[in-house]
Amino acid sequence: MSDAAPRPAPEVALQRYLHAHMPISGHLGATVAEATPDRVRLVAPLGANVNHRGTAFGGSISALAILAGWSLLHLRLQAVGGSWRIVIQRNTVEYLAPAESDFEAECAAPDPGEWERFLAMVEVRGRGRVDLAARVLSNGVVAATFAGRYVAMRLP
Numbered sequence: 001m002s003d004a005a006p007r008p009a010p011e012v013a014l015q016r017y018l019h020a021h022m023p024i025s026g027h028l029g030a031t032v033a034e035a036t037p038d039r040v041r042l043v044a045p046l047g048a049n050v051n052h053r054g055t056a057f058g059g060s061i062s063a064l065a066i067l068a069g070w071s072l073l074h075l076r077l078q079a080v081g082g083s084w085r086i087v088i089q090r091n092t093v094e095y096l097a098p099a100e101s102d103f104e105a106e107c108a109a110p111d112p113g114e115w116e117r118f119l120a121m122v123e124v125r126g127r128g129r130v131d132l133a134a135r136v137l138s139n140g141v142v143a144a145t146f147a148g149r150y151v152a153m154r155l156p
Contacts, residue, residue, distance in 0.1 A: 010035040010036065010075070011032040011033065011034065011035045012032075013035075014032045014035040014040075014071055014074075014075070015030075015031060015032040017074075018030065018032070018067065018071065022067065022070075024063055024067075025042075025067055027048070028044045028048060028049060028060055028063060028064060028067075029044050029045045029047075029048035029049070030042050030043065030044050030064060030067060031043050031044075032071070033104065034106075035071065035075060036075065037072075037075045037076045037078075037079050037109065038108065038109045039072070039106065039107070039108050039109065040068050040069075040071045040072040040075065040106070040107050041068070041104055041105070041106040041107075042064055042067055042068045042071065042104060042105050042106075043102060043103070043104040044056075044060060044064050044102065044103055044104070044105075045102050046099070046100070046101050046102050046103065046138075048060075049061075049103075053098070054100070055098040055099055055100050056098070056099035056100075056103050056138065056143070058093070058095060061093065061095070061099060061103065061105075061136050061143065061144050062091070062093045062144075062146070064103070064104075064105040064136065065091075065093060065105040065107070065134040065136055065144065065146035065148070066088055066091060066146070066148060067105070068105035068106060068107040068134045068146075069088070069091075069107045069132040069133075069134055069146070069148045069150060070086055070088065070150065071107070072107045072108075072109065072132060073086050073130065073132065073150050073152060074086060076109065076115075077152060080119070082154055082155070083154070083155040083156075084152050084153065084154060084155060085152070085153045085155055086150055086151070086152045087150065087151050088148055088149070088150050088151075089129065089148075089149045089150065089151050090148065090149050091146060091147065091148035091149070092146070092147050092148075093144050093145070093146050094144060094145045095143065095144045096142055096143060096144055096145065097138075097141050097142065097143045098138075098143065099136065099138035099143040099144075100138060100139065101138050101139050102138070103136055103137065103138040103143060104136065104137050104138075105134050105135070105136045105146070106134060106135055106137070107132055107133070107134040107146075108133070110130055110131065110132060114130060114131065115130070118130040118152075122152065122154060126153060126154050127151060127152060127153040127154065128151070128152055129149055129150065129151050130149070130150055130152070131147065131148070131149050131150075132147075132148055132149075132150060133145070133146065133147050133148075134146040134148075
């Protein structure tokens with residue numbers, strides 16, 4: 001029998017990390033609903049992110065999507081091992097419908113070929129770029145789509 005404390009669920013560990021290292025996640029009221037190397041889903045309450053029209057503020061939608069992509073890459077790189085610095089290089093958000101209730105950003109893993117190119121670039125240069133996409137949903141309706149390019153650098 002081990003005396004080691006049980007490890008928290010991946011969702012709990014990721015949420016703790018985000019709130020400790022990226023304070024905006026706490027300000028958004030973001031919670032981690034799903035956290036695997038294949039998919040991340042973050043949820044935010046409307047009340048903490050409401051705009052003057054009673055819908056979710058566009059900046060909050062964008063921030064949650066950026067965090068979902070960052071989180072997915074973070075989890076995938078944990079599986080690779082080592083220490084990493086991850087930054088977003090650029091992104092676009094297309095707002096399709098108002099988010100009139102709590103909203104969630106979900107980001108799925110890139111296709112395997114894109115991931116392999118990313119890892120090959122890291123192997124050669126010590127850093128790589130990967131494009132990730134996310135959807136932001138509210139009441140099951142796609143409120144926004146996100147496309148972002150992230151850069152990850154392997155740290156010594």
